[in-house]
Amino acid sequence: MARVYNFSAGPSMLPEDVLKTAAEEMMEYGATGQSVMEMSHRSKEYQAIFDEAEANLREIMNIPDNYKVLFLQGGASTQFAMIPLNLMNKNKKADFIITGQWANKAYKEAGRYGEARAVASSADKTYSYIPKTTAADFDPDADFVHICMNNTIYGTKYNELPDTGDVPLIADISSCILSEPIDVKKFGVLYAGAQKNVAPAGVTIVIIREDLIGNAMDITPTMLNYATHAENGSMFNTPPCYTIYIAGLTFKWIKKMGGLEAIKAMNVKKAKILYDFLDNSKLFKGTVVPEDRSLMNVPFVTGNDELDAKFVAESKKAGFVNLKGHRSVGGMRASIYNAMPIEGVEKLVEFMKKFEEENA
Numbered sequence: 001m002a003r004v005y006n007f008s009a010g011p012s013m014l015p016e017d018v019l020k021t022a023a024e025e026m027m028e029y030g031a032t033g034q035s036v037m038e039m040s041h042r043s044k045e046y047q048a049i050f051d052e053a054e055a056n057l058r059e060i061m062n063i064p065d066n067y068k069v070l071f072l073q074g075g076a077s078t079q080f081a082m083i084p085l086n087l088m089n090k091n092k093k094a095d096f097i098i099t100g101q102w103a104n105k106a107y108k109e110a111g112r113y114g115e116a117r118a119v120a121s122s123a124d125k126t127y128s129y130i131p132k133t134t135a136a137d138f139d140p141d142a143d144f145v146h147i148c149m150n151n152t153i154y155g156t157k158y159n160e161l162p163d164t165g166d167v168p169l170i171a172d173i174s175s176c177i178l179s180e181p182i183d184v185k186k187f188g189v190l191y192a193g194a195q196k197n198v199a200p201a202g203v204t205i206v207i208i209r210e211d212l213i214g215n216a217m218d219i220t221p222t223m224l225n226y227a228t229h230a231e232n233g234s235m236f237n238t239p240p241c242y243t244i245y246i247a248g249l250t251f252k253w254i255k256k257m258g259g260l261e262a263i264k265a266m267n268v269k270k271a272k273i274l275y276d277f278l279d280n281s282k283l284f285k286g287t288v289v290p291e292d293r294s295l296m297n298v299p300f301v302t303g304n305d306e307l308d309a310k311f312v313a314e315s316k317k318a319g320f321v322n323l324k325g326h327r328s329v330g331g332m333r334a335s336i337y338n339a340m341p342i343e344g345v346e347k348l349v350e351f352m353k354k355f356e357e358e359n360a
């Protein structure tokens with residue numbers, strides 16, 4: 001068996017520990033005589049898997065008791081509609097910071113249900129930085145302010161949260177969930193699709209302050225109402241059972257690794273290897289301003305499209321896959337989520353050095 005180093009932005013690598021446990025338990029989970037895939041979501045065996053997953057996530061992320069954790073379907077993209085349907089309900093206004101395609105999609109979707117306002121944008125420089133805002137930029141009557149915490153496509157992240165005063169801050173954390181500690185109480189809602197840092201695609205984690213549940217617009221479909229899922233322990237209908245089980249294994253792995261402080265230290269170390277190389281390379285350069293660089297997604301270019309294509313092709317042959325940049329930006333992007341081992345980044349940098357020498 002030869003596993004590659006997979007730098008995909010998502011779905012992406014999972015920890016080998018998680019895959020091995022899932023393989024061992026594939027035919028029979030515990031003494032149940034069945035795979036988790038085959039279990040009734042109403043069985044006590046499955047409920048135990050579910051409860052343990054939620055408890056571990058609460059522990060790892062230090063989620064306060066007045067927040068509900070929901071395991072939903074529909075991907076992060078469905079949240080772009082659920083958030084306005086459920087929260088744009090007082091003054092029917094919300095503020096958005098446009099830091100890339102995902103942030104923009106959230107903004108556009110909210111505009112279908114109320115008055116969505118783009119407060120700031122970094123579109124002028126291909127989203128290569130996080131725009132600065134002050135409290136005065138936000139409408140105190142807005143029902144919420146939405147940000148995308150880590151911009152998967154462009155490789156930027158918030159290191160300092162915008163000051164939104166009393167207006168609830170909502171963040172898409174799809175590509176940075178569990179990559180470092182986050183102060184949950186500073187947010188009204190946090191949400192993430194699983195397929196970047198948690199599990200295979202299929203489950204969306206929503207962490208929502210309880211007082212924000214229960215005020216959905218009348219037109220809200222039952223399945224898109226947070227109250228439906230909060231009142232039914234995320235089992236109003238069949239949840240994505242197997243994906244939640246894998247998420248649970250990832251949470252256990254994070255605990256075993258020492259929790260989010262330890263994971264952060266590892267991620268900082270990994271990202272530094274790559275950024276230090278890019279900063280000193282004569283061929284490759286990073287595309288993001290240093291102060292807003294992501295720990296998870298590292299875009300870079302040679303400045304020559306042909307050379308970029310050659311690099312992508314040769315790196316693939318050498319066992320480093322999915323390094324092509326997003327179709328909207330070109331160049332390269334190395335996504336180095338939690339499960340990417342440090343050797344993967346070290347070996348990639350070695351390969352880049354060699355490529356640089358050969359193509360100088």
Ligand SMILES: *Cc1c(COP(=O)(O)O)cnc(C)c1O
Nearest residue numbers: 075076077102152172174175193
């Ligand atoms: C991948 C991604 C999405 C889209 O997630 P889906 O689960 O495919 O809907 C949204 N936001 C961010 C930040 C992402 O990285």
